[in-house]
Amino acid sequence: MINAVVMPNPGAPLETRAFDRPALEPGAILLRTLGSEVCGTDGHLWKGQLAGVPYPIIPGHVSVGEIAAFGPGEPPRDVDGAPLRVGQTVTFLDVYGTCGRCWYCTVGKASTRCPYRKVYGVTMSADDGLYGGWAEYIHLRPGVHVVPLPDGFAWRAFLAGGCGMPTALHAVSLGEIAFGDTVLVQGAGPVGLCAAVLAQLRGAGQVIVVGGPDVRLAAARRFGADLVLDIATLAESERLQAVREVTGGRGADVTIEATGVPSAVPEGMRLTRDAGRYVVVGQYTDAGTATFNPHLDLNKKHLDVRGCWGSDAGHVYRSVRVMARYAAQFPWTELISREYGLDEAQRALADVAAQRVVKALIVPARDGTAPAPSAA
Amino acid sequence: MINAVVMPNPGAPLETRAFDRPALEPGAILLRTLGSEVCGTDGHLWKGQLAGVPYPIIPGHVSVGEIAAFGPGEPPRDVDGAPLRVGQTVTFLDVYGTCGRCWYCTVGKASTRCPYRKVYGVTMSADDGLYGGWAEYIHLRPGVHVVPLPDGFAWRAFLAGGCGMPTALHAVSLGEIAFGDTVLVQGAGPVGLCAAVLAQLRGAGQVIVVGGPDVRLAAARRFGADLVLDIATLAESERLQAVREVTGGRGADVTIEATGVPSAVPEGMRLTRDAGRYVVVGQYTDAGTATFNPHLDLNKKHLDVRGCWGSDAGHVYRSVRVMARYAAQFPWTELISREYGLDEAQRALADVAAQRVVKALIVPARDGTAPAPSAA
Amino acid sequence: MINAVVMPNPGAPLETRAFDRPALEPGAILLRTLGSEVCGTDGHLWKGQLAGVPYPIIPGHVSVGEIAAFGPGEPPRDVDGAPLRVGQTVTFLDVYGTCGRCWYCTVGKASTRCPYRKVYGVTMSADDGLYGGWAEYIHLRPGVHVVPLPDGFAWRAFLAGGCGMPTALHAVSLGEIAFGDTVLVQGAGPVGLCAAVLAQLRGAGQVIVVGGPDVRLAAARRFGADLVLDIATLAESERLQAVREVTGGRGADVTIEATGVPSAVPEGMRLTRDAGRYVVVGQYTDAGTATFNPHLDLNKKHLDVRGCWGSDAGHVYRSVRVMARYAAQFPWTELISREYGLDEAQRALADVAAQRVVKALIVPARDGTAPAPSAA
Amino acid sequence: MINAVVMPNPGAPLETRAFDRPALEPGAILLRTLGSEVCGTDGHLWKGQLAGVPYPIIPGHVSVGEIAAFGPGEPPRDVDGAPLRVGQTVTFLDVYGTCGRCWYCTVGKASTRCPYRKVYGVTMSADDGLYGGWAEYIHLRPGVHVVPLPDGFAWRAFLAGGCGMPTALHAVSLGEIAFGDTVLVQGAGPVGLCAAVLAQLRGAGQVIVVGGPDVRLAAARRFGADLVLDIATLAESERLQAVREVTGGRGADVTIEATGVPSAVPEGMRLTRDAGRYVVVGQYTDAGTATFNPHLDLNKKHLDVRGCWGSDAGHVYRSVRVMARYAAQFPWTELISREYGLDEAQRALADVAAQRVVKALIVPARDGTAPAPSAA
Ligand SMILES: [Zn+2]
Ligand SMILES: [Zn+2]
Ligand SMILES: [Zn+2]
Ligand SMILES: [Zn+2]
Ligand SMILES: [Zn+2]
Ligand SMILES: [Zn+2]
Ligand SMILES: [Zn+2]
Ligand SMILES: [Zn+2]
Missing domain, CATH: 3.40.50.720 (NAD(P)-binding Rossmann-like Domain)
Structure with missing residues (x-):
């Protein structure tokens, strides 16, 4: 089984639930979560301040993980066009499903207003699957924009910025x-x-x-x-x-x-x-x-x-490149005040709300016992 | 003598005063006014709603005139770089004195915020000279940006747009x-x-x-x-x-x-x-x-x-070119609801304030008795 | 059967071939061609001056047609998001298959460099189907960007501009x-x-x-x-x-x-x-x-x-709107020098090459005997 | 007397000539030169590769100096609008005389094409005065754009970039x-x-x-x-x-x-x-x-x-700010390969031409015996 934090409803206590390992469709990816951020959006979600959220959800919209498995067929490609490999450390754009055909996608050139976009950790329901980062594994559906972290660039450094x-x-x-x-x-x-x-x-x-x-x-x-x-x-x-x-x-x-x-x-x-x-x-x-x-x-x-509203794949891609290139100059990980296990997610929310921390991370495997997918 | 409408103070009745013909410094131009617009700004001036106005003033910031005389020396040049000629029909940018050296002029590239700018008909005092368009003649100081009207483009058509x-x-x-x-x-x-x-x-x-x-x-x-x-x-x-x-x-x-x-x-x-x-x-x-x-x-x-605030010489230059080029398509002069002599300026202000007119013009020579400068 | 002009190979004479009515997949559209342009690109194709062309092809990349039928399921939507209707007069972007996921589509924001793009009438083979406009019918695959012509805007007027x-x-x-x-x-x-x-x-x-x-x-x-x-x-x-x-x-x-x-x-x-x-x-x-x-x-x-290279759906959408809005001012159809039936396509190519015409159109039904799809 | 390097003609040996201390007009500044760059432009000048150069000239278009004296009247202001002070260390835009009234200055918004612009060290003649940086003093005419160096920012650091x-x-x-x-x-x-x-x-x-x-x-x-x-x-x-x-x-x-x-x-x-x-x-x-x-x-x-051609006052102003702000990160002065006295100017030209140096400076007072203007 795969453990994940579930936010059942606004204001209701967070729960840890066990999920089956998902069946992966062609083009899908199973990601073993290394870390996922806790941010103001998660606080808004818990207070019910965002419209159109299909509770219950698994929070966590910006995450880093290691590729554990692919769906059948050719492996999907990263934003640069290179085939992905099992074991690679990657992040991904939380926005999924931008249509490329509506008026905003084609004429308006404002894809953040595409009516078909969904957001991992925000507008995808836990009833439908592992679609949030506060979980041992994340199910990336076909078409999710995946950006590998460059060699030598620590995943914690990337998550220190979060969304x-x-x-x-x-x-x-x-x-x-x-x-x-x-x-x-x-x-x-x-x-x-x-x-x-x-x-x-x-x-x-x-x-x-x-x-x-x-x-x-x-x-x-x-x-x-x-x-x-x-x-x-x-x-x-x-x-x-x-x-x-x-x-x-x-x-x-x-x-x-x-x-x-x-x-x-x-x-x-x-x-x-x-x-x-x-x-x-x-x-x-x-x-x-x-x-x-x-x-x-x-x-x-x-x-x-x-x-200014919403990010696209280019923003994530560029963020990774900039943070990696200037990591010697800016000690990103110092922005991380504290890491929390899945069972500490409620406390993480509270610490963020109280501004006691700069950046908080959920690290599912922080006790070093992350289950392998085969154990699920 | 040269007649001009003077606004002595906010709320005080407009007066027609007689001015001496100005002494023209090198680079200056004396313009025989063909027409000058009446607009919302003039209403604001009369209500005292603009700061830094050195009453008494001669209103009229966008005007067209015929070049009557130059100051000594070489004739000044128009925005295109061509020497001006006596008898030419021209308009000019009401903003005068932009310094070209302050932070806004050089670094900020926002010359409309130059602290040295003055505006004909708005921030130049009637005590200092014929610096407004509701007058038989206008004194253009050296450096005023002058734009001739193209042959075949009626001055009324240009003034129909006004500022x-x-x-x-x-x-x-x-x-x-x-x-x-x-x-x-x-x-x-x-x-x-x-x-x-x-x-x-x-x-x-x-x-x-x-x-x-x-x-x-x-x-x-x-x-x-x-x-x-x-x-x-x-x-x-x-x-x-x-x-x-x-x-x-x-x-x-x-x-x-x-x-x-x-x-x-x-x-x-x-x-x-x-x-x-x-x-x-x-x-x-x-x-x-x-x-x-x-x-x-x-x-x-x-x-x-x-x-969006303020115009520069480019805006006037481009306005002239666009209005002239598309004059067959847009019957500009139909925008002019009524023309007023200098002695009717008060009524013009009232008609504009009441939105009884689309565009109102002051036409000093509308009775056909415009004095020649030599008569001044 | 459906007649279409086929360009078998560079330099080889054009032929008219008969095609079966295509099976329409969900989201596909069968368009009864009203007209399709002949342009310099077609000349380049016939001279073999473009790389990557999968001859034989059906030329004709910018076309207008009437919607004859849809594939099963919900009708596809136009660029504005409205469901399409049988009988509507529409045009479509010739570029098909832009991926929305490659580096150029996401980071570079230059979708015209997407390696997955195909072009009706240019890089889609006649062996695969009715993918060009010089044909009685065109098969629009799911995802093609469709733009209806506004009521009162003649299809000939739109095609007078062509690509x-x-x-x-x-x-x-x-x-x-x-x-x-x-x-x-x-x-x-x-x-x-x-x-x-x-x-x-x-x-x-x-x-x-x-x-x-x-x-x-x-x-x-x-x-x-x-x-x-x-x-x-x-x-x-x-x-x-x-x-x-x-x-x-x-x-x-x-x-x-x-x-x-x-x-x-x-x-x-x-x-x-x-x-x-x-x-x-x-x-x-x-x-x-x-x-x-x-x-x-x-x-x-x-x-x-x-x-400047390549057009996208926005360019077509905006072209339609501009041409329709200013149709009274610009008599578009005067740009059309001549119309040709399918059997005159070779001559149309020659006339365009010799610059004897301004704009040439292929009009499959110009003899008034366009077959209905049911007749195919 | 004031010593300056003079380039009499293309190809002719550089000379050191003595000039009288200039009479300063209102708004002018006498600058005691701290350093002036040697760059490719100086090589082009010596080879006669630039058109419109009024030889003899004093080379040196980007320079830093200490304000020694002002002309009569109010002290001129820097680009930020602050009054300048004697003793201040400043640089200045080499381009002088941009008119602010021609088509390029007003409509084209491309002041680098203003036909009235002159350039210190390039298009101003030594016959007319101390208008180049390879001299003990530089005569800044009224209207030159002056940018002070911030406290704590070494003048050599600024000149390391030169033009x-x-x-x-x-x-x-x-x-x-x-x-x-x-x-x-x-x-x-x-x-x-x-x-x-x-x-x-x-x-x-x-x-x-x-x-x-x-x-x-x-x-x-x-x-x-x-x-x-x-x-x-x-x-x-x-x-x-x-x-x-x-x-x-x-x-x-x-x-x-x-x-x-x-x-x-x-x-x-x-x-x-x-x-x-x-x-x-x-x-x-x-x-x-x-x-x-x-x-x-x-x-x-x-x-x-x-x-890309030509710089304006904004580029110099921004260069000073950027170089000062990031001086800890980029050790600018390491770009300076060698400094030369006025009497070594010919050798500096040769070293630059042979690319033996990264940046070369002329430092008139490098022997520590810079004459005071009163000694001139
Ligand atoms: Zn969309
Ligand atoms: Zn976030
Ligand atoms: Zn200014
Ligand atoms: Zn006005
Ligand atoms: Zn693509
Ligand atoms: Zn074409
Ligand atoms: Zn100029
Ligand atoms: Zn230089």
Whole structure:
């Protein structure tokens, strides 16, 4: 049997359930989970804040595993087109089933709005199979986008970013940072920290992080932020003043919002200079409204405000390459505050909710007794 | 003497004052005014809604005139680099004095934020000279960007767009309309009408105008709008439904806001499809705040919202070329509802404020007795 | 039986063969052909100038037909997501099978380089089925991107552009024409003529067409070109001079190459102004080399040169919308010089090769005796 | 008196001449030269390979100095808008006099094509004053764009990049590198080495340098290149193969040409993947023609080829910020192979021509006896 954490319903205690080893269709992959992240999305899932979730689910949308078995026929290929091999360490895009034929996929070129997309760990039901990462094994259906980790790049290093890295990579790319720009990041969670690192890998002239609590701000400093502003001790007006002081009075050239708090959005508009760019990526759930002044905050500033939502295979592929290439410069694994076994998943959720940790991982085999699929 | 309309102070009645013929410095031009537009900005000026206005002023920021005289030395050159000639019919960029050396001019590439810019008819005082278009003559200082009207292109046709044309050209360019896109324009004033025309000159698949009153909606139809939605008769939810009906349920690909009403901005976000583009150009003065939902209206939609403010010489140059090239297709002068002499300027302001006219012009010589400069 | 024109091998005479009515798999469509274009690609195919063609083939890659039947199960959906209906008049993207999973599809975002793509009428064999448009019926396999023609938009009007319209739409989009730009088109074949029209639907300030022979230059004039330069009577240096004369000595802002002649490429670099954009779309087959001066023609000019290749579903969808919306302004069907029955296909090829026609169509039912599928 | 190196004519021996201390007009600055670069442009000047050079000239276009004196009136301001101070260490944009009013400055937004631009050390005559960096003092005329070096950032570190840094920054920006891209740099001179560094500051997944000789390839490795290909030992076909081997057979995502050799351009097209971007920045002088295949190398590849020419104030400003911010990561001064006094300028030219050095500096005061302006 294969053990997996199941979230039966919003608010209900997590359970560990035993699953049969799945029958693998042609093109499918059975992945032995090495680790899977715990993130804010999992908290939203547990609080029932996301629409269209087919509870019960196995949480865990960004994961790394070792290929244990393939379905019949030719082995599937990775994103680079190379045939996969049993034993390879890989990650995969959690989004599955993008159709390639709808209006958004073809004309709109916004595949994240494809109505057919499903997401491992989020919109695929545990009743249907091992479709989440908080499990000893994950069933990758035919067509899942698989990205191997390069030799010498530790799987923990990749998971240290979690979904925060492809999300931040998407947002930072949208920010169109120019060399020497001042980049301001609102929020010091995984997305914000990854954005602060990636800003340096776009040649930012200075990186400012506005957020909290201390454990996260310390991480921001360790990962190269030039200025860290603590929202617990500085009022909004003080934050604005502090940013203007280091930007010739103008504000940030590019701001990345990664907070989830609606009021952060008008604040971010004001923290950004006239004719700057503001990327809003943190408003992942409906947390209410915000009020702004269209003349002062948008029109007269001729600000560019870009909502950013969803990752695609390119974001994961690029995340792997960037993290591996700059692993000597950025000690990714220091972002991992703690690892949890399957039976500690509830506690992991709580620690993330309380912001006691920077990044938390579920590591099914952390006691060293991961069952082989044949034992299932 | 030279007669000019002077706005002494916000709310004070307009006066006609007589000015001496100005001494022309090297590079300066004396322009005999053929016409000057009356627009919403003039209304804002009269209500004192713009900051930093050095009353008394001569209103009139977009004008066409005939070159009457030059200052000593070589004649100045037009934007194309050709020497200007006495008798030529020209328009000019109202923005004067952009420095070319400040951070915004050099690094930020946002010359509309140059702190040294001044604007004819808006931020140049009547105490200093003939720096507005509601006058028999206009004094163009050295360095003003001058654009001749092509042979065969009537000056009234150019003024029919007024400042609305370069403003709309800027906004529509920012909208990055793709061939076949549905373009929605909020507002049917001069900017909105020009945007509706320009959308067709970007190959829009359909153009929707949301606005009022009737006189403007009729103009929208005459100038090619495929669908016109009257805000006087349709509630916000009905407008949203009407737009969705003709866009496969998605909303507009590109929306251009040209209303000046804060609440139009969140509505525009909702009228635009996911992953679309929304250009906010109409919020020219501070008319208060608006409330939106960052998750639903921005992030999950991954909308691109672009504030648009100010025109540069390129916008005027391109407006002239586009209006002249497509004059057979779009009967520009039909946009002019009425022309007023200098002594009727107060009435022109009132007619514009009441939206009784589409475009109003001040025509100093409309009685046929324009004084020659030598008579000044 | 169903009649189709078959090209057995390069250089071999075209034949009409009879095919069985195909068995339709779930998601497939049987289309009764209304018309199919004859274009330069067909000439290249007959001369064996394209690699990887699985002769025998049924030529005809851009076609319009009426839906005659579906495979079992739910009817397939069009690009907009609406279920298709028997009797509908539709066109479809000739490219079929783009995988959505390879590096180019996912990371490179250049689906035209997907190694799995096949093309109706070009890289699909007549041995495998009715996969080309010069046939009474076409077999659309599951997943083909289908675009209905809007009510009131004649199928002949759409085919008047042929593959030239989506190709030109792609190229013109890459050209990033700004309002008022001078756009120069090299070549007056279907791609060039469509580009000249589309340039006007981007608000070009003037459109110049360089090409020949007379029949095509006349069409260019009829479709709005402001200046037409005949390569038969003007030497390269005279063409350069003529272009500079109407562009203030600078050259075109945007140039679209649509000739197929290698030497046109360095000429096009020189016809374009410094810091302009040059889109090369006509070099569809290997016709040899060209020589240029990297310093003078590229670096010092800081020219942007963009190779353009292949269309996707978005290009076809947008072509349909643009052609339908502006059908009153541009009399598309005038581009059709002649229609040919299936038995006249050889002659159609010859007429196209000799440039005796602007656009040629194969119309299987032109004698009015199209067999119904049940008769097959 | 003030000593300066004068290049009397192409090919004529350099001379040291004594100049009077210049009279400073309002807004002018007298700069005591700390150092000035020697670069390929100086070699081109000495060989007479640039058009429009008003010999005699004082070479040295990128320089750092200490502000010695101002002209009368208010002190000029730096690019950030702050008033400059005597004693400040600054650099400046060598391009002077961009007009801000011509077609290229206003409509074309390509100020590097402004016909009024002059360049310190290149197109300003020694007969007119101290307008080059190989001199004890430099006369900055009113309007020169001045950028102070940040506190703690050594002037030698900035000059280690020389003009190569803003040039590379411009080219790399045009390359639009995405996170994880493979970036290939052709040429290992100062521009190439700076591009290789900047590619890492755009988050490149791997950086390949193709060039020579050994001293430069060693620098490429020291500054982070992942793969270095020596043109002295590898044939063109071997270079292509080597690049394909590390790019999944596709070629580089982005290639930056920095060689000056015409044949490098078609090679660069082939080294770049389909749908990639190729920036040509090294073809600074006319070194003859190159031959390519428009179908294979451009159209079918749908390659984007971008000529890059000239820097503006933004490029210098951003270079200073980037070099200062990442000075701990990249030991800039290691790029300086040797410093020369004014009397050694001829030898510096020879060493640069022979590629015996990576970066060479002229340091007027290297013997420690720089005369004060009052001694002049
Ligand atoms: Zn889809
Ligand atoms: Zn996550
Ligand atoms: Zn300025
Ligand atoms: Zn106005
Ligand atoms: Zn593919
Ligand atoms: Zn074709
Ligand atoms: Zn200029
Ligand atoms: Zn240099």
